[in-house]
Amino acid sequence: MITITIDGKKISFERPVTILDAARAAGIHIPTLCHHDILKPYGGCRLCLVEVEKVPKLQTACSQYVSDGMVVRTETEKVVDARRAVLEFLLINHPLDCPHCDKAGECELQDLAAKYGPAMGRFAEGKRRYPENLEDPLIVRNRERCILCLRCVRMCDDVQGASALSVTGRGSKSYIEPFSGGAYDCEYCGNCLAVCPVGAITSRTHRHGFRPWLMEKEVETVCSYCGVGCSLVLQVRNNSVVRSVPRSGLGLNRGLLCSKGRFGYDCLNYGDRLDAPLMRRNGVLERVTWTEAINCIADRMKEIKRENGSDAIAGIVSGRCTNEDAYVFQKFFRGAIGTNNIDSVAGMAYGPAQRFFEKILVQGVTANPIQGISDSDGIFVIGGDPTAINPVLGLQVRSASKKGVPVIVVGHPGGLKRYSKRAFIMNSAAETVFLAALVDEIKRRRPLPGERPVLEEIINGFRPAPLEDASKMSGFGPNDLVDTAHALSNMSRPSIIIGRDIVQTDTGHMNLLFLAALTYLLNGRIYLLSELPNEQGVLDMGCQPDMLPSGRPLTVETFRKRCEETLGIIIPPAPGLSYAEMTEAAHEGRIKALYVMGEDMVLGLPDSNYVRGALRNIEFLVVQDRFFTETAKYADVVLPALSWAEKEGSYTNLERRIQLTRKAVEGESIEEWKVISEISKTFGLHMGYRSAADIFSEIARVSQIYRELTLEGIADGKSVWPYRGGPLRYDMHTEGTKLPDIVSVMEESGMSGVHVRREAHLFHSQNASRYSPALLSITPEPHLKIGDILADRLSVKDGDRVKVSTDAGSIVLSARRDPCLPDNVVLASTFDGGGIFEITKWRVNPITKAPASDVNGVVIDKEEAITVLHKDRADSLVGG
Amino acid sequence: MNSRESVLLKNADRPGPAGIDEYGEWGGYRSLHKALSMEPGQVLDEVKKSGLRGRGGAGFPTGMKWSFAVADPQTQKYLLCNADEGEPGTFKDRIIIEKNPHLLIEGMVISAYAVGAASGYIYLRGEYPKAKDILLRAIKEAYEKNYLGDSILGKGVVFHLHIHCGAGAYICGEETALIESLEGKRGQPRIKPPFPVNEGFSSKPTVVNNVETLANIPYILEIGGDEYAKIGSPECPGLKLFSVSGHVKRPGVYELPMGVTLREIIYTHCGGIRGDRKLKGVIPGGVSTPVLLPDTIDCPMDFFHLGKVGSMLGSGAVIVFDETVDMVKVCLRITKFFEHESCGKCTPCREGVSWLRAVLERMSNGSGRGGDKDLLTEVSNNIAGKTFCPLGENAAAAVQSFVNNFGDEFKEKIKSG
Ligand SMILES: Cc1cc2nc3c(=O)[nH]c(=O)nc-3n(C[C@H](O)[C@H](O)[C@H](O)COP(=O)(O)O)c2cc1C
Ligand code: SF4
Ligand code: SF4
Ligand code: SF4
Ligand code: SF4
Ligand code: FES
Secondary structure, eight states: OEEEEETTEEEEESSOOBHHHHHHHTTOOOOOSSOOTTSOOOOOSOTTEEEETTOSSOEETTTOBOOTTOEEESSSHHHHHHHHHHHHHHHHTOOOOGGGOTTTTSOHHHHHHHHHOOOOOOOOSOOOOOOOBOOSSSEEEOGGGOOOOOHHHHIIIIISOOOOEEEESOGGGOEEEETTSSSOOSOOOOHHHHHOSSTTEEESTTTTSOOGGGOOEEEEEEOSSSTTOOEEEEEEETTEEEEEEOOTTSTTTTTOOOHHHHHGGGGGGOTTBOOSOEEEETTEEEEOOHHHHHHHHHHHHHHHHHHHOGGGEEEEEOTTSOHHHHHHHHHIIIIIIOOOOEEEGGGTTHHHHHHHHHHHTOTTTTOOOGGGGGGSSOEEEESSOHHHHSHHHHHHHHHHHHTTOOEEEESOOGGGGGGOSEEEOOOHHHHHHHHHHHHHHHHHHSOOOSSOHHHHHHHHHOOOOOHHHHHHHHTSOHHHHHHHHHHHHTOSSOEEEEOGGGTSSTTHHHHHHHHHHHHHHHTOEEEEOOSSTTHHHHHHTTOBTTBOTTSOBTTSHHHHHHHHHHHTOOOOSSOOOOHHHHHHHHHTTOOOEEEEESOOHHHHSSOHHHHHHHHHHOSEEEEEESBOOTTGGGOSEEEEOOOGGGSOEEEEOTTOEEEEEOOOSOOSSOOHHHHHHHHHHHTTOOOOOOSHHHHHHHHHHHOGGGTTOOTTGGGGSOEETTOSSOOOOOOOOOTTOOOOOHHHHHHHOOOOSOEEEEOOOTTTSSGGGGGOHHHHHHOOSOEEEEOHHHHHHTTOOTTOEEEEEETTEEEEEEEEEOTTSOTTEEEEOOOTTTOGGGTOOOOBOTTTOOBOOOEEOOEEEEEOOOOOTTHHHHHTSOOO | OOSSOOSTTTTTTSSSOOOHHHHHHTTTTHHHHHHHTSOHHHHHHHHHHHTOBOSSSSOOBHHHHHHHHHHSSOSOOEEEEEEOOOSTTOOHHHHHHHHOHHHHHHHHHHHHHHHTOSEEEEEEOTTOHHHHHHHHHHHHHHHHTTSSEEEETTTTEEEEEEEEEOOSOGGGGSHHHHHHHHTTSOOOOOOSSSOTTTSOGGGSOEEEEEHHHHHHHHHHHHHOHHHHTTSSOSSSOSEEEEEEEESBSSOEEEEEETTOBHHIIIIIISOSBGGGOOEEEEESSSTTSOOBOGGGTTSBOSHHHHHHTTOOOTTOEEEEEETTOOHHHHHHHHHHHHHHHOOSOSHIIIIIHHHHHHHHHHHHTTOOOTTHHHHHHHHHHHHTTOOSSHHHHHHHHHHHHHHHHTHHHHHHHHHHO
């Protein structure tokens, strides 16, 4: 026990804390500037100097730790003089241009000057002057205002791990600059500007358009970009979101955000929002009233149901829908239409992966706290770059790596490049063989735990590829493989991080089995990367062709019956079609009516031309969305939707944490669930909900897992799996799981040509970012990442236009040489009008039902014509 | 010259560096043989007994520093030699390296043995390219003779030595900034604690010693710690190199016992003031130490006594000013140096020193304003005691000492303006 006296107050601590923390605990305020709770002590500004008895010099409270018997004084004459001196030094070169400065009103220096106001005016030497730097589209640097606290640099280095910023120059000529010079070449997390205490780094998205004291309200909610579910605060003025900020201590992101959470809120204010229903009349979409639209939907659906049966109708929800909207959607389809043809984007990879792991390991096996990643003793990443897909989760991997935890990546390491011990990039068939060989090597080094006989039988029985063949296919030496297996075998509780591209490939089902085996052998914790904010939620709500809103299979009669009784509806006993199957059925004319809520199928599904064909074949297409999407172009009725900031609801993140999303602004539309209930009414199914909370309480009644939960109750963000109830136990049949024949994989898919794989992009992976001018301004055009050898062979330089073609189509991209890539793999991302899905051939894995996101045998040619996509949208961003 | 045969300055008056054979002929590396026949703890004891204090400026007892590193339970340790020699007026380490590099190498091997370090770096001032070549050759020779390597003298003792060249920042002479720089980061001092002896290079226990400190080690082993402690001042004994510059007849580096007076240095060893003019002031230990008036030059030169007259021994760089010197200009020049070298990490040094320079500049231009002398005092008081590292502190102390000792000259600058 350490007892200290601070300004006469005695206070004790179990462990040494800084004098600053001790003072705070004692309710004593010590002014600080370079200190920030997220960052390590720096001791640079010298504002927090205090007197410590028996120590001749003043000590910095932020960096000095207490020791037993220490006597600290924070308000002596000496301390007050020092404070005044330091503040004077800080201000002599400060422009004090508060009226022009976006930070005014929330500037720490302004507050300090107001509070401790030093005698001004004896500095007569002329302040340092520098022009503001406006070279970057999103971040403005003002060197005059900088007090060199280095919070930004420390944030970028130590927390974000991007190391994009540094101090340049020395002494009074020091200044902050990104290594790239003018514009930033970084991850644009904006965490640097969030910690800048003054107006030296500010966001351009609300430049000169925002005064903190004019803000009308602040709403705590959850980010709607990815499955991490970061907490953020939306600041509102005139019914419009003017800024989104994290708050330290709030949520699992603890004060951090990524580029999407920070800058992507501007899609809320994007000009082309849909604001009225549209209906196709004589081939043209025209504005109609809600009543007209709803009546039309009811009539046409009833007609199709009558003529073609319920199963000619299907529904797709987006992973961006709230739990409440998703729940009501599936209830409408099951109870009113009478079909189980319901699925979501989560049905492509996240869902099948989770289902497989739960089946073979245990239910809830993917529900692991994100914070746990940095405490694991090893990390295995496959199928996607966590720092791009789930950026704030990715920070955990970096932080583990900094502590010396080995990180092994199969696939492009992306943002983990400097943080991974090894990265193995190859084509997808080789990946499967590589994984199989790893499992085999690990099996020889680690005894089987003896807990899951079925799985052990599979592991024991499988015939791996000979090491030499695995090595030949992957392009890595047998020793690389053996060493990696060895490194993995030494981990006792690793995190296994799995992205969706390992599922969305021809051998996806095998990959899942090998990953389950790996997890089992290594006692790993699985993290499924989730590219949308509510993939987990829409699965849990029953937006799956074979699952009830309870995580239970509808084919089991007792479960189905219980659900029917609780809800007073009849649920068809046979499973419906999956997302990919629906698309195929639409193509073949078996699906006549499709209701798509929030999903842009043309951009979201591989093989855009195939999808366009399917949509064209649909007799009656309803699209409910915020924007007039590519899919909406084919619709017969388009309904405007609300954004997540315009309604109440909940999201379930990839940890299976249920979090509240709050309404921040009034939207120009009606909640999706309300619209669906109206349609449902015409089918005789009255839902009668008055609020999202009503829906949530029904969900809690329907599913054992949510027993006793309420929408208000989850507001603390602490509702994590397995919630109030325990995990459900029931027999998940594993007989169907066949032993993959790895040798035949090798024989069949040699994959000799160039293979294109999807790169989940940090700035524009999913469709919402298309409506964010801020995010588009960072990368206004799509890229092809190409290895040096291949680029040299094709004489392709950085920035050259290249045409990438397959039999499915072709796209023109700007080349980016990437020294990590081998000569048989190139990367492209999904992108409006030039994404990889324009050229991927429609292939659906028969077991996982996942459509493949990669394609082999592409042809790359240099292109002469220059086209820049989206330049107009990027330019519409607030000017300088 | 003193009667004792030079130890640190051996070979200083001859052209070129001493090679390993020559060094051997003088009895070189014999202390290493002796050290390796002892336990590391015994070597440490000899150094403790010698009373040796660091020659880099701070005067920290070397044996004590080593024992902290020895006490740290981590097994991987480092020995760093601070050869950044950036303090204006100081040019003593360079002589050792350029004339007798094996003395430093031998000192480092013995020290590394005592503290348990298996690898070491010499952080060499960037402006010493010749010293670099000489050191590289000497290190190669030492490896060939098995004085460095995986089993030194066949006794299984491991020590590898590398050179790292600085890039011209004075602050990188400060030990924690030196470590940052060696790790490839921006040269800025670190928060202490943790001290380098516990968390230094690569977060491992690290001993940082000055070139001259390390060059004393073979001699201490040769004559024994007790014997060494008898040299010079009883409070801080030993041999000391003084780099003397300014208005003396014979500037240069002198090897003298600790405790020699400034008067002896200036008038006996250096032959007095140039042109037999009057002495106006003297900086005893490099520009980081406060300037002294002629009435204090009988003070013994050591860490203990100089403190009593308001200055410091620093690196032992004696800078002598005769009566013709404009002390405001000197003060400005020194302040410009500190302004230029301030790393910018802490507010008082970054902002305060450049403020001081601005005021001094206008004073020496003849456009000083009323109150400027007091302003200098106030601003330097506002810096003093508040900086992160001694650089800013020393800059303030230097200005204070000039203003206090030569106040009239400062006043005149205002009048004349
Ligand atoms: C601003 C500053 C510059 C310094 N420059 C040097 C230097 O050039 N050489 C040196 O040996 N020590 C220098 N020091 C002192 C070192 O920090 C450190 O105390 C010394 O290297 C320790 O070695 P010693 O114990 O052998 O003296 C400097 C200190 C400060 C604060
Ligand atoms: S935006 Fe993020 S990555 Fe870019 S410089 Fe700032 S902290 Fe670093
Ligand atoms: S830009 Fe802001 S955070 Fe960075 S050093 Fe300057 S004042 Fe501090
Ligand atoms: S990590 Fe995901 S949830 Fe967090 S801010 Fe980024 S996009 Fe939003
Ligand atoms: S006193 Fe401060 S600014 Fe000056 S050199 Fe030391 S740490 Fe850097
Ligand atoms: S807050 Fe302590 S030195 Fe800046």
